[in-house]
Structure formats: C-alpha cells, structure tokens
Amino acid sequence: MMPLTIFPLQYKAEGKKIGIKTCPDALAKVVLRECGSLKYSKTYQCWYLPYDKAVFSRLKQQFTTLSILSHNEPSGATTPTKECLPGIAEADTAIPIPPAQAAPQTPQEEQPRIVVWNNSGWKVQVPYKKELIAKIKQIPDVRWVKEEKVWFVPLRKGNFQALQQATGIEPPHIDFSEYTKPTNNGSIYPHPTRTDMVCISVPYRAAVIAHLMRMKGRHYDKGQRIWTVPKVKPVLEELISLMQQSGLTLTVQATVWDNCPEKLPPQNRQQSNSYLQRVPAHRQETVQLFTDRLMLRNYSWATIKSYTLIVMQLMKAHNWQLPQEIPGRQIEKWLGKQIQNGISASYQNTIVSAISLYLRLVAGIDNWQLHLPRPRKEQKLPNVMSEQETLRLLSAPENLKHRCMLYLGYAAGLRVSEVVNLEISDIDSERKVITLRAAKGKKDRQVMLSDTLLTVLRTYYKAYRPKRWLFEGENKHEPYSARSLQAVFRQAKYKAGIRKQVTFHSLRHSFATHLLEGGTDLRIIQELLGHNHINTTLRYTHVSNKVITNVQSPLDKLFKNEKVL
Structure with a gap:
C-alpha cells in the first residue's frame, strides 16, 4: 500500500478533520472510504476524514507507512513530527514511524498492493506480469473487477496462503470482531x-x-x-x-x-398507474380522466396506452400545458418535428386521432378550429417468407415452448398478442378449432387447429403443465410477454439465416400468402385473419407467387431465341 501522510485540519465550522497530505491513488481511495467518510475540500485542496479514534485506528491497520504532520505544510515538507494526532490518546493510536531507509530495489509502482475489502476478501492491484497474473488466476474463485482494475480474492479456505505465495506479500489479516453469523x-x-x-x-x-x-x-x-x-x-x-x-x-x-386481493389487478390498470407517476401532480387528474373516459368507451388497452402517451408527450413538450391551451400553430410545429424525426404515416394518423379525441372527450371541443392534416395512406406490401424459410425458422428454436409459440403463429395466422393471450380452454381438440376472444377490434373468431399443431401442443402440455394461460410468463399468474415472444422470433430468424426484414407478424402474412398460393378462397382467408374488409386481404394477391410467376416478363420473350451475354 502507498505511504500516507496525514495532518490535523481545522475545517471551517465543522471542527477538526484528519487531512490527507498525500494524493491517494484509486486503490488508496477505496481503502480510505472503508476507514471513514472520505470527502474532498476545494478550499484546502486535499482529502479529509472524520477526526475520530476509530478512523485513525483503521488507518493504522491499512497503511503500514503512515506519516503525521503537526499542520498542513507546503508540498515537499513531509517530515513527520508526531506519532499520533493531537487530541487522540497516544496509548490508543501510537504509530511507530520507521526511520528513513534507502529506496527499495523494486519501484513502488511495480509492487503488488493488497487491501481488505468489506471483511469478505482482498482486492489486489498488481503490475502486468504474465507469471504473476497466471499465479493469481490459479487462486480459487478469484475474479477481475474491470471498473476498478483490481483482482478480488474472496475469503476462502487456503486463499490467504495462496495469495501470499502468488505475490510474495503477506495479505492484511481480516478482523472478525464485527462479523455476525448469518441467520435463518x-x-x-x-x-x-x-x-x-x-x-x-x-x-x-x-x-x-x-x-x-x-x-x-x-x-x-x-x-x-x-x-x-x-x-x-x-x-x-x-x-x-x-x-x-x-x-x-x-x-x-x-x-x-388484511385486504389482500385474491388475484393480481388488471395489467392495464397497473400500467396506467405507472404512467401517472411520470406526470406532474397538477396534471395527473387530467391524464387519469382521459384514460378513464377511453375505458368507459371500451377502447382496447393498446389504443388507450398509445393515445395517453401521445397526449402526455404533447403536454411535456409545452411545459405541461393542457392541449386546449396550446396554440394550434404550436401543435402543428410539434407534429412537424415528429415527422422530421421519422415517424411513420400510420403513427402520424394516430397522433391526430389522439389529440382530436382528447379535445372532444375531456375539453368538450367538438369542432376543433385547427384541423391537423391526415397523411396520405401508404400502400405497403406485407413481408412474406418462402415455405423453405418458414420451415428453417420454425425448426430453429431448441426450447419446446418457444417452438410451440412460433408454430401457432404460422399454423393459424395469429398476431403476437393473440398467441400470448391464449388460455387452455381456447383449444378445442375435438372440433379442431382455436377460439380467439376479444382480439383486435374486440372481435371473437375461430381458426383451424391443424393435426401437426395439435401433436406439438399435447407434447408441450405434458412437459409444462400450464394451469390457466397456455403460455405462462415468469409469474405463473400472468401470460407470456409479447416482447419476449418477439425476441424469441428474432433469435430464431438469425439462427435460421434469414436476412429479410421480417417480424413475428410476418408469420401471419406468410400463412395467408401460402394459403392463397395453395388455392384457398380469398373469402375464407378473410375470415381466418379476421379482416373487416376484403380489400385488406386483397393485399396478399400482390405478393403471391402464383399470380406473379404466371406472368412472363417481356425481357424473357425478347431474348427467347437470342444469346443474353
């Protein structure tokens, strides 16, 4: 451990402190913080500790070379004058000051430094030498603390001797006087x-x-x-x-x-309360009112969450003003900034709907004087995987539960929320149907249960024995997280070597496209997917190989009897 020079410091109105003349390195600071409350004074340009016997006693134990000055002398004047601090009994704190000796052969920075850490082991700082590092690595349960750049050797049987043999230095002894045996x-x-x-x-x-x-x-x-x-x-x-x-x-x-509920409160109410904690106290009632009125109108929780967050973002951007108090031009500028940040056209449309609905339900403004422009609707084609890619993806997960969820997404064309919210009672193995309750748009529907999927589900049920939810989360009283399922899909996608920009929802797109290519009627696909309008289902005709590949390119016709290159 580095030498340390201390002196009595009269610190402003707080009284005496133990001033530290030497500038401590990173390891010395760790030790000093163990001795007491270490602080830095800009006025005196030095570190200091409480002026206390217990603190001084710890300093004696940790620093073998401890010099004591009578006062804060200029830099360079480090001649010790006393063996104890004034006001602290010599019998309690006397420290023999070694006489001046010749400098050791090994430079100070190349010597290992060992300090006791929290009475649970030792922290060791050593120079980089391959042989020395190799010896330290052989100590049982030793680990490298990257943040502090030291080795930690835990208190284990034989580690004291092993550390001494590795470094050639006797480690400080650990004080067990304050050790309390763990209880049961x-x-x-x-x-x-x-x-x-x-x-x-x-x-x-x-x-x-x-x-x-x-x-x-x-x-x-x-x-x-x-x-x-x-x-x-x-x-x-x-x-x-x-x-x-x-x-x-x-x-x-x-x-x-007392008043202990039998089940967890609804997840949407829990999340609603967590959102309120982000809002200043004087605006919480307004946000709560908007949320409650959306619930009373039976909006889905996904819509309530999205609309509430949009209104919160708008108020936060304008110093928590109420939306009806914000000038229309300012709202237009804020929306323009969101578009510049790269939001999609569909989310832009959601923002307009959220603000308009808030003003109508909370502020009572039916004919809002500012009509925000609605974006032109994008005509995007769904991302579809081929049958070979789908097979590789479904076979990628080794975990039975993960594989079963992916099978469900493709075999029945389910959304991610529909998969995680399935209950055991929704699977009807006799009629070979799966019932989806309160899906998107608060609609129930039924989809087919394939024989292959039924075999996989039965194997899964025997292995996991779920009680209510078909796929239980970490807490068995809650369903599996939608985000966790999306992460499962991403891992399977990378493992299968698929480079397309596909998500879990692409299983639903692939389900519809493969049915269409197999000759299934478009109206049946519409019912299976739960689409309100046939136009939504017609998108899959634009990506179907059956439609596209049957058309011959004029380039092929042009070079039919000619050499291409």
Whole structure:
C-alpha cells in the first residue's frame, strides 16, 4: 500500500478533520472510504476524514507507512513530527514511524498492493506480469473487477496462503470482531406507506432470491436490504411455501393478510398507474380522466396506452400545458418535428386521432378550429417468407415452448398478442378449432387447429403443465410477454439465416400468402385473419407467387431465341 501522510485540519465550522497530505491513488481511495467518510475540500485542496479514534485506528491497520504532520505544510515538507494526532490518546493510536531507509530495489509502482475489502476478501492491484497474473488466476474463485482494475480474492479456505505465495506479500489479516453469523430468520410485514405492497426481509437463499428476481413489480432496497413485492394472496402463499422449503424460520405479521386481493389487478390498470407517476401532480387528474373516459368507451388497452402517451408527450413538450391551451400553430410545429424525426404515416394518423379525441372527450371541443392534416395512406406490401424459410425458422428454436409459440403463429395466422393471450380452454381438440376472444377490434373468431399443431401442443402440455394461460410468463399468474415472444422470433430468424426484414407478424402474412398460393378462397382467408374488409386481404394477391410467376416478363420473350451475354 502507498505511504500516507496525514495532518490535523481545522475545517471551517465543522471542527477538526484528519487531512490527507498525500494524493491517494484509486486503490488508496477505496481503502480510505472503508476507514471513514472520505470527502474532498476545494478550499484546502486535499482529502479529509472524520477526526475520530476509530478512523485513525483503521488507518493504522491499512497503511503500514503512515506519516503525521503537526499542520498542513507546503508540498515537499513531509517530515513527520508526531506519532499520533493531537487530541487522540497516544496509548490508543501510537504509530511507530520507521526511520528513513534507502529506496527499495523494486519501484513502488511495480509492487503488488493488497487491501481488505468489506471483511469478505482482498482486492489486489498488481503490475502486468504474465507469471504473476497466471499465479493469481490459479487462486480459487478469484475474479477481475474491470471498473476498478483490481483482482478480488474472496475469503476462502487456503486463499490467504495462496495469495501470499502468488505475490510474495503477506495479505492484511481480516478482523472478525464485527462479523455476525448469518441467520435463518425471515420476515414478511406490511409496507409502511403503500397498501398494495409488502416488505420481505430474507437471508440469501439462491432459490428464494431467484424467485423474487422473477416476480413482476418487485423492488430491492440495497441500503436496507429489503424486498418489496405486490400484495396478492396467491403470490405470497407461493413465496412463503418456497421460503419454508429452503429451511427458513419465517415470521409473517397478521396484518399482511388484511385486504389482500385474491388475484393480481388488471395489467392495464397497473400500467396506467405507472404512467401517472411520470406526470406532474397538477396534471395527473387530467391524464387519469382521459384514460378513464377511453375505458368507459371500451377502447382496447393498446389504443388507450398509445393515445395517453401521445397526449402526455404533447403536454411535456409545452411545459405541461393542457392541449386546449396550446396554440394550434404550436401543435402543428410539434407534429412537424415528429415527422422530421421519422415517424411513420400510420403513427402520424394516430397522433391526430389522439389529440382530436382528447379535445372532444375531456375539453368538450367538438369542432376543433385547427384541423391537423391526415397523411396520405401508404400502400405497403406485407413481408412474406418462402415455405423453405418458414420451415428453417420454425425448426430453429431448441426450447419446446418457444417452438410451440412460433408454430401457432404460422399454423393459424395469429398476431403476437393473440398467441400470448391464449388460455387452455381456447383449444378445442375435438372440433379442431382455436377460439380467439376479444382480439383486435374486440372481435371473437375461430381458426383451424391443424393435426401437426395439435401433436406439438399435447407434447408441450405434458412437459409444462400450464394451469390457466397456455403460455405462462415468469409469474405463473400472468401470460407470456409479447416482447419476449418477439425476441424469441428474432433469435430464431438469425439462427435460421434469414436476412429479410421480417417480424413475428410476418408469420401471419406468410400463412395467408401460402394459403392463397395453395388455392384457398380469398373469402375464407378473410375470415381466418379476421379482416373487416376484403380489400385488406386483397393485399396478399400482390405478393403471391402464383399470380406473379404466371406472368412472363417481356425481357424473357425478347431474348427467347437470342444469346443474353
């Protein structure tokens, strides 16, 4: 460890401090922060610690060469004058000051530095030497801390001797006087401020911590080492059972079960509350009113979320003014800026609809004086995969659950939201149909259940045994996340070597196109896809190979009997 020079510092109105004359390096700062509350003074241009016996005692233990000045002398004047700081008893803090010696043969920067870290091991800073690094790597459970550029050697049987043999330096001894043996006691009690959450204090158990990490809505307070989780009866019962199986002695306060709901609140209400937290207090009531009125009119949650976020973005861009108070020209400029940022024509249309609906439902303005222009409708063709590409993609995932979800998307032409929201009761194996409830547009529909898909679903059910949702999420009480399924598709796409710009929705496009190429009537495809208008389904005629390849290019006719090159 580097030499350290300290002096008594009279710091403004706070009184005495232990001033640090030497400029500490990165490793020394880590050690100094362990000794006490390390701060820097711009006035005195030095670091300092609290003027305390315990702090000084830690300094003695960590720094073998500690020089003490009587006051802050100019740079270069580092001759020690006392063996202890004034006002601190010599019997408690006396430090022998080694006499001046010749400089060691090895430069200081090339010597390994070892400090105790949190009484759980040692942090080691060494110069880059292949032989030395190879010896340190052989120490059991050693790891490299990239941020601090040091090695961490955990406290394990034999590591003290191994570190000493590797570096040639005796590591500092670890003080176990303040060590407390971990207990097997856990507790669950009500949250002090939130009625929908409970607090959990639990010692480390791998299975319990892994379960808590997977819970939706959980939070961990590093300072207090307390978990907070949603207050829901089945969730708590499952957690308590797991904690007891892990051998923990559990204390559960009786008030935890007061007004404890039997199931999780609707996901849309949870998300609505999370959006309100982003809004200033004086505007939360307005946003809540808009959300509630959309719900009363039975809008889908996807529409409610999209419209609410648009109104929030508009208000935030104008210092949280109400939309009816923003001049029309300012709204036009804001919309123009969004278009410059590259939003699509369909999203531009959504913005216009959201603002107009807010003004009509909340502000009571039916005939808005500013009519935002609606964009020209884009005529985009769907991205379709060939049958060979589809086969490679469906065969790519090794996970049975992932493969089953992709099979469903292609075999029945389902949207990503329709796949994740399927329940076991929606699969009718006798009639060979799948019922989709409250799909896009709040419409129910039925699609065919193929024999191949039924075989895959039965294999999946025997392996996973889901209870309600066909595809359960990390929390068994909730369905699989749509974003997670989209990530599954991307991984399968890259693994299958498909370079087209395709998404999970492309399985639906491919389903319709392959049916059309196989001779299925367009009206039947319309019903299977749940389209309101036949014009929407007619898009697939533009990408069907059956239509396109039957037409001969005039170039082929021109060079029919001629050499091309």
